[in-house]
Amino acid sequence: MTRTESARNPQPGRALGNPNRNRGRGADSLERDPGMAASTWRLRSDAWEYLRFAVKRVALGNDSDEVLSSDGEAFRSLRALETIEMYWAGFGQRYVRGIRELLQEGDYHTALDRIGRVVTRLRGSSVFDDQREETLDEAERLEWQDDTDPRPRFEVLVVDETTEADRDALHAEALRLRSADDAFIYDFIVVPSAEDAIAAVLTNTKILACVVRPGFSDRTRQPLSRELQETIELARHSARNHPASSRSSLASVQRVLGLADTLASLRPELDLYLVAGAHIEDLAGVLTRRFRRVFRREDQLELHLTLLRRVGHLYDTPFFSAIQYHARRPVGVFHALPVARGGSVVNSRWIKDLADFYGLNLLLAETSATSGGLDSLLAPTGAIKKAQDLAARAFGAKHTFFVTNGTSTANKIVHQALVGPGDVVLVDRNCHKSHHHSMMLTGGRPAYLEAYPLNDFAFYGAVPLDRIKQMLLDYRAAGRLDEVRMVTLTNCTFDGIVYDPERVMAECLAIKPDLVFLWDEAWFAFAAFHPVTRQRTAMTSAKNLEARLKTSAHAAAHREQQQRLWNADGTPKADEAWLGEQLIPSPDARIRVYATHSTHKTLTALRQGSMIHVYDQDWVREAEEPFHEAFMTHTSTSPNYQILASLDLGRRQVELEGFELVQRQLDLATSLAQSVSRHPLLRRTYRVLTATELIPEQYRGVGRPMPLRDGLSSMWKAWANDEFVIDPSRITIEITRTGVDGDTFKHEHLMNRYGIQVNKTSRNTVLFMTNIGTTRSAIAYLIEVLVKLAERFEDEQAQLDPDLTAADAEQPMPPMPDFSRFAPEYASDAGLPDGDMRTPFFLGQKRGAVEHVRLEELRELVARGEEPVSGGFVTPYPPGFPVLVPGQVITAEVLDFMAVLDTREIHGYDPRRGYRILKRDTER
Template sequence: MSNKKKTISAPYYSIGQLRLATWRDLKRESASLAQSKKGSKSEEEYVETVKSFLKDIKTIEQYFVYPGKIRLEKLCQALNKEEYVSLTHNISEINRQLVSDEYLKYPTSTHSEDGEPAGDDMRELSSGQKKNYFEVLFVEDLPAKDEVALHEKLDEIREPNEQFTYNFLVQPSFQDALIALIFNPNLQAAVIRYAPHYASTNISELLKPYIQNVLKIDLENRPEYELGPLLGEMVRQFRPELDTYYVTDTSLTDLKDSTLRQFSRIYYRKEDLQELHLGIVRGVRERFDTPFFSALKEYSQKPTGIFHAMPISRGNSVFKSRWIKDFGEFYGRNMFLAETSSTTGGLDSLLQPTGPLKKAQEMAAQTYGAQRTFFVTNGTSTANKIVLQAIIEPGDLVLIDRDCHKSHHYGMVLSGAYPVYLDSYPIEEYSMYGAVPLKEIKEKLLQLREAGRLDKVKMLLLTNCTFDGIVYNVEKVMQEVLAIKPDMIFLWDEAWFAFAGFTYIYKQRTAMFCAKKLFDKYRSEAYRKEYKNHIKQLAKGEESKMPDPDKVCIRVYATQSTHKTLSSFRQGSMIHIWDEDFRKKSENTFLEAYMTHTSTSPNYQMLASLDVGRRQAEFEGYEMVEKSIEMAMVLRAKVTNNPQLSKYFDVLTVKDFIPSEYQETGLVEYYAPDTGWNRMETAWEKDEFMLDPTKITLFIGRTGVDGDTFKNKYLMDQFNIQINKTSRNTVLFMTNIGTTRGSVAYLTNALLKISEQLDEEFRSLNSRENEIAQKRINSLINEVPPLPDFSMFHSSFRAVPNVPGGNIREAYFMAYNEENYEYFPLRDCKKAMAEGRDLVASSFVIPYPPGFPVLVPGQVVSEEIINFMLALDVKEIHGYRADLGLRIFRDSVLNRQKTATALGAMGIGIGMGNSKKKK
């Protein structure tokens, strides 16, 4: 019998879906009740059904400010009084407000009886002022009358012209507070009263599937006086963006230092509510600040005289033109008013920031959980090169996944590092790769240690998550690698994962979160004690699986494409750093590399978008990321449940992407028609790899259409649906924080129409055409090209004979001299290899898709690589021309290079045309 734990299923993916569905069903049943005949059996049945739904509604709504206890009680009263028409009307209105979020427009009326705007709310609407509404978690077991008094007191101290307004969400217990944190995205602050009790009385079977992270926390036996500070820690864990406040009677001398550090501010019960109110508003105002965007707006409104570069500045060369005025009208005047090269007058220099840009980057670092953050205005391709050039020296070894983004490979060339390529596990059925297993990484490290080369290893470079959505267990990888090499530097390419830090399940697998977690862990006395016990229990000759706390050093870098998954103009990216040796070892080289690759004329609009994107991520990130996951899950269910769609399309899920050996928990799919939704919390915590559900890969083999044709002929040409990636038999859709229910419905409708077109096309085929079509389908499903592993570097380009690590830079620059290479037809390669010739690539060869190098300079061409290229049916292959063939080094050059390598090892140089001499 398998010992894998069964995951818990639920009828809806998220509490948000469950909540809206329950209100929708209540609306339907109450309408039927209102239309039923008095005294009939159907009336009795409807009454019982409505009562059941109201019971569920009360269980859910405890964690939301709107509609609130007063309205829910009035619904129950209307039902008891048999006022069914009024009941239906009120339920319909609440349902409308929730679906549209319209109640947020009237924030100070959310706890009133009728919910209609009045007084200040109406004046706000009529004057056109916009208030930013949020909610504050208030943790104390208050009697009903005291809770009403709290709201009334808050109403008294509100200022009518405040930009920020809020309401309290009162929760009586530790567990209820945690549930509210998970359920309610409107929360922006938490006020924790001294010594809340632990257990909730509200946890029902209805809620359990959605609160697994809460239920596995067991603090029931802890004394109540410890629960306040512990709850503060939990807030930081689940919703770190929230400001936290502690209200206590404990004297200052008795408060622990950890408690003082844990909260934004500590108040005493005798202090007036107004002080707490002012603190809450100030905290939100500080987070709301966008230093650079605000400075740019202010600058754009200043009258200036333009006597420097950029005629387009202020729009003078555009709006006065008779020929390009339409360009200005398209973008609007503000775009040009903000166009400047000034670094003074309230603005700042990206290369040496001292003002608003410096502050904006510091705020971004805090939001993303980094020690330092740098804005990048020419994409993550450049961010990758900056980090590599900053950290890596010529001759260093870098462990790197072979199918990572090409910018990393070019970074190897620029830095002069010796790449040690790591192979991801193949997913041949769908012509894609997964990720690099941890055992592969450790084997390479131990092989290098055996060869006496471990000291030359500088960095481990991995892509998290991959284009197709494979996510590493970052904490586990870093822990086990640091046990072998405690000073390893990690570069995590999170180009497609910038959004992950804003919801707890995802955040556990991000670079910055894990860096901070491991930093704290290895410096704790508890870990030091655990490590000593571990060492004592090791058998003779057995290796430690735990890093030595006296040697380990946390040095972690992450590059993120903010523009890919959060709000930023195109090419807006960030570099996040958690490196305890940054100032001591890397700051100077990093700043040099940053200046090397960063323009002296950065785009200010892009910088402003990074600043504003940070604000949005901090205030709305949790809600928007959760909704993007929900939209992805809805799309998965739609395709899976629809017989017409499932005739041609399959949504690939966990079991299709991740072999069972890497799935400790046994989670194989997120959704199945017969069981519903499977919870993924435990799998994201424990499994070696997980699949990001927002990456939705559709298998289209049964359509008989390859991925590239499906993308262009069907999606783009007919429906103007844009996607990023295809493989031979798949297309990849992604949801993000901008995905709406309407866009998911549009895509679903488009897929339905495409499937109906395919029905018509197949019906119209004659027998011979049908035979050809079936062969094409069989080819897409079964005749998949083999995915080759990295072969090896030729002996001429190896750092050390028979040891991983190749001199890719040497090979790259040798190809600058056209006399050093020749073109070799692909069809003749196998014969030449059979005759004993080494074919060595002189250039990168990168097919799109899949978009990673199948050959790099200095790599030996293998039979598997030739078979792969012969089977490819894509037209775009960078570094290869079908009419000429592969660019291969001449044998005479390889022989000379082998001699040069041998002599170079003895300190003797030899000329090699345009190639660089070894030092």
Template sequence: MNVHSGEGDLPSIREYYSATQLRADRWSALREAAEGLHRHGAEGRQGKKLLKQAEALFDALEPIEKYWAFPGAHAFDHLRKMLDHGNAEDLSVSVRRIARALTSGAYRRRSIPLSSDEIDNEDYEDEASLGPEARALGRPYFEILIVDDVNEHQERFLRHSLQRMRRPEDPFIYEPVVVPSLEDALMGILFNHNVQAVVVRPGLSLKSKNDLPVLNQYLTRVAADEDVDDLEPHAYGPETCRLIAKIRPELDAYLVTDRSAEDIAGMDLGLCRRVFYNQEDFLELHLNILRGVNRRYKTPFFTALKEYSRQPTGVFHAMPISRGKSISRSHWIQDMGAFYGSNIFLAETSATSGGLDSLLEPRGPIKEAQDMAARAFGAKHTFFATNGTSTCNKIVVQSVVRPGDIVLVDRDCHKSHHYGMVLAGANVVYMDSYPLHEYSMYGAVPLKEIKHHLLTLKAAGKLDRVRMVLLTNCTFDGVVYNVRRVMEECLAIKKDLIFLWDEAWFGFARFGPTYRQRTAMDVANTLRETLRAPETAEAWEAQQEELKGKGDDAWLETRLVPPPDARVRAYATQSTHKTLTSLRQGSMIHVNDQDFKGEVEQAFHEAYMTHTSTSPNYQIIASLDVGRRQVELEGFEFVQRQVESAMAIRRAVRTHPVLKKYFKVLSLSDIVPAEFRQSGQESYYDPEQGWIDKWAMWGQDEFVLDPTRITLAVGGTGWDGDTFKTEILMNKFGIQINKTSRNTVLFMTNIGTTRSSVAYLIEVLVEIANDLDELLDDASKMERRSFENRVAALVEHVPPLPDFSRFHDSFRSSKDTPEGDIRTAFFLAYDEDNCDYLDLDDKLMDRLEKGEELVSASFIIPYPPGFPILVPGQVISPEIMSFMRALDVSEIHGFRADLGLRVFTKDALKNLKKKKS
């Protein structure tokens, strides 16, 4: 049933995940209705139906358009009057121009004439169809939100006063939007992605009069942990600034107040850029707005590289390709120059002069670019890497872990961490994630598992050797930790514990308010504040008294409070190239460690030197600089659209009658067991209830599911995940994915995903399902039975996932705790005389089941799932061998089928024991 009668076949409001989607579809529908009225008139059955539909669409759009500068409230009211007066021709022209301008983004580049008397000579080209040069010539456009409860005359005065301040030399152009209240301001910054600055004036009110449910859902995200109802009017402005900083910290806020400086000084103004005291200096405000946006727009290294490429230089250094000389002089590789163009070669150099900088010892534009990235991502320090997050992981591990330190590691983390443990000489405690046997996937490590290992090491007197906890957030399949809870409870056991959060797939999360609260840097900043609060000390002392004399079981079951003198020590590694705009292998290391300067900085510098090339790719560094600019200015918009795309796929598969027969989108309840979902929510979309707001679950659940990842169970098609990926999606339809399990494939949306891409994917899935229907309709009895057997093998007879067994005693210091010396095991295998090879046959299984200890001499890493199922020094269990034999993947790193499984000889293990004793 539609919320607004007369809207035809449009989905109801409850079926829209966001107001942005609703707005786009309603304008498109209004264009069709207005054109229909122009053709048919408002009389007759068809005309009356179109008129009713247009009126309903205006009603639906009215509360939404108040938050946008284009077309603006005045223009929208004018359109409504055209409809009321029966001026169908002018209405059709105006609505068509607005709808096309909204779709193409043309309003960002030029003024859009709405009257049919005005000729619009320019075609409404889509921004994406314009060449980069044409788009780069225009001045970037944005909108500012003015918060002030004023009448129409005063609003016009504010708007025109700022517009009169424009100058031809301004680097940007903006339009103002005026809203009356604190609540409207919050809805505005969460809904209007064009907003880059907020001006909070003294006349604002508290409550919004807008009661559209799809907009009010934005307020619930703030109201969950913020109470503004009891505020005094004089606090409305400062509180608005504080909440803006909390929800969208990248925005610039400006407070205009009539309070005294002494009153304002004691208030929390968030990240307010400037306070204007009781004045109407519009030029000063205008200049500050432009300067604030320019602060984020600057790209120090990219700008320096562009300047360098324009300089005439003589090249007498190590790179023949520099300035493109080796290509332009060639008779045989001209096609390379034609393909890439000239700029990439003009900007290629090995020099660090001419306004450029050294990545290894940055003091100029690279240093400035890294500092700006630290600001953008909420870090204290940020370091660029040009050879991927695999190297970033090794840098962090080597800089903070010393030989013999104990590190708690997520067993199914990326292989670079395991190799990092070898390089650092760590004693590793592998922690098991909860398994999802039905889908041949792992989830994440439960907090109880982490606490259990810490408490075991504490009881053994080894807590002083425990250096770091290493976890993947979010996992490849989208499982996201409650980062704050993990850090707080672990610090309650060991107060100087270091955390390395592998956020390779989570770089975008900083720029979505829901996501941000589960990122390492945001939590680190929050903990720095909360640990200083008197309430933390009181809560910790009360809990210590309560837990006095109690055993580990009480500690495991209690939500632990960290001591007030705990040290916040967090590192995050991000594959910028995976989720944001960057060339391949562009990554960042973010540091928020209170002891970095005093304890780690020198070691970090040495590790960075060890792993970073002395000839880094300048194009990658420039792309990291530009990628940072993008997310500070439009990351919120792009992440919002990314989530919307993923939600559209979820809804389509869950509701389409043909797709439901063969496919299933795994929901929250499929990937996160009930014991970890304290909110009780089971999915993001329900056909009966519509969209479930994710704010509550992201605030409290131990694990949540990143909605931008869609895990599709394909076992019902009779194809395993790898076959479905390669033979069907890629070879037949050109759709690329890179993660599968035995019976699932993973679709990941990103900030470049379009609605057209989503539509194509759904069309492909429908075509596959229809083809299967036709195939089964014509199948013989035996063919149908064969199909059912294949489905059963993929859906019902799935091999159980094995846990980590243990390190062999030769690589352990004691039997009381599980840590193992992975470095010794790794290098012991360098001598081939210490190794043997065994066939994966029934004889091997029989030996294992009889209790014989066989020890892996290698990392065994099948793709998928892409993490080690065996590491050097690990005892091979029957469960691991059963899983390995059941694997139907073509790529297993560390295993050669022609030789067999590489294990240590018994003599090698005996000799090692003798040496240790």
């Protein structure tokens, strides 16, 4: 980063430039997708890449310098970069202005060198393309050496009104304090205002710490886009209205607290520090809760050491480090694991390829002993316990537990810990099969909640809140509310439909204040690391709800609402009154929330690596002992240490770069959706399903069909207000016009022809999921494949008889079946929907108690008015929820649905013998 170029007013493009704030300057458009305005990582990369391409063409004489005219894309890129680079360390606005001066002077080769240095850094390379050492001044030479440093680097935001000389001095001081012994390196970004600070943490994903100096101003002088301005205002408003927001009677202190609250709500992983002069002791007493430490300006060395130490805490992976240490130790193996230390492999004549393929470290790290610091998963006291505590910090939980055999087991652990025989659990009928199996194992009585069906696409949505409230009110009216123990819901669903957990829990607790909640977040672990998606996670919702219940405003609102909901004689008013309001729970309600994560599905972890997160106010009194008993019941005494190590590493990754990875994941999914929707051929063949199709109108807010496509602020509003939203990382594409069903599209076309893997299809949809490992190249390849397939399908359709094609199109799909009911022998006597699933399950395991009946025979039985009862689970996979459970009456609707199901793998169904049905005379 050179420090010698002269300053000019920045002139960013429309992607970051707001015409209303631009003071008469032009605002040319660089970013063609308006919804990508918040995706600065892509805008920044593309702008520098294009600038390098354009200048290189001119420098080599392949183009005239007219391509560098002030109204061309190259200078639009420069104008955009002048604002963007303010929020990133390393080069800065002066560097960009210096490049523009070189271009205006015609010194294209020097400009190309300087642009190349930026592009090389953005690509993560330590070797510069076309490097010309003679063009480097001393400051740039230091910058070059800095770029070749292999140590992990991060950036520190400083919020203060400073001169350019002050910023140069701060940068020089950082270089001076840097030591060869430091594990990490960092550089400062200095911004003058609170708005600039918020813009920086929203756009620069590499910031891991923020130093606030009280001299900052409130408003930015940068011409930011309207979309970014709206996002900043939303962030500040949300922080001000949060129940845990800080308050001070001193305006100067409140200004600092307000900024700290906003930054903490956006990026909880950021460490905040305050640097002050006068009255530092008094400030420390007031501000400690928001700032990790308070320093005086002269304490630069202490600040430097603190920054490195705190990032070191994020970087720490205690169990992975213990595994590494164990692998390096020379030990003698005298336990029951021949593969440990490679003993049974490296000297074998026949299986040496195991070590060749997986590597020797895998074998060196294997052990069945808990010595050497490796700890015990069943009773952790050392490295595993510390790793779990770090995971709890990362995900906002009070306790976190690692699970090495998947979220199916995690769900069973939670159910067994919290549910006993006879307890009623309100559970989404379409949740994963592990919840249904848990009901059978624990003896709990499921009361199935019905999600709204999406019949046109052959899958279910989510359970509307009014249905959950109505069921609770029904149990209250029957005098059985005390039997209802827990509510279990999937957030988000396989197809990406996301609840508002805070509202669901608040309104349910208003009816029954001691309810326990289990949120199956198997597909939603990534959400904890983005400022918008985080608000709909179970742990953040629990924390927010706990804080809200403690406020006097909440207590007053609750008292006022109670007068409308209860009669003078102490009886509740009609259900319509309770369903017509957004219920406010009692301040005495208990926050008891559990979440299960398939960490391996959406974050970095080996297969079957999962976590259980706990936010339970009654943990010690009510849950700790039964939870540990359940954990030991379902957890192997020989857990896979490699899975545990990967969970430890996955936690490190998301704390240090989770925001960057998730933002990129969401942006790439949105770009995929836009590419399909805008490409003439693709939109003729495929249809991207949005909130308009996936959420019924009565449950939709006023937001756009794909809010992120309109910008981060649009997504923020929808996720803050709507009952249901769609996870932007999941793109469901309807393929009816291809002429093939989803299973054929998946296997014969995507996988067999092009090696593209997808998890889920329905009869006429395919679900494409992005993740934190998705790249722009992968998206481009998928689009290329979809174009090729669309061309193929159009050619095939053109050869078909149009009369036959029309007849096929007229074939209606059967409606999605609701849960029918439990047979009378297993149903509740009170006419409520809960039933006994355990008795018919074990009865269905007895050979003499069941018979197998084929589909057509079952149709005849049902047509005659008989009520055959399922003797087991019948579960299409994916998505993995049962169509039939033990004790359920089989109806014509269920059989119609099963008859057209195109899933190849159906658990519990034998295509040769048929369905397993309980014999009527042996059901008891």
